[in-house]
Amino acid sequence: VILVTHEHDIAAMTQKIIRLKDGVISEVIKNGDLREFKHQYMKQLESA
Secondary structure, three states: OOOOOOOOOOOOOOEEEEEEEEEEEEEEEOOOOOOHHHHHHHHHHHHH
């Protein structure tokens, strides 16, 4: 199943997060550590 979402709380429930930027895979996160995902998410928001 492939789920597309902009909600980090929903993404946190998955086994793997594949982030896209301009249609290209920019990052793959194995979702075992929710804190790391939130850190990366906040880092991206700050740089936008």
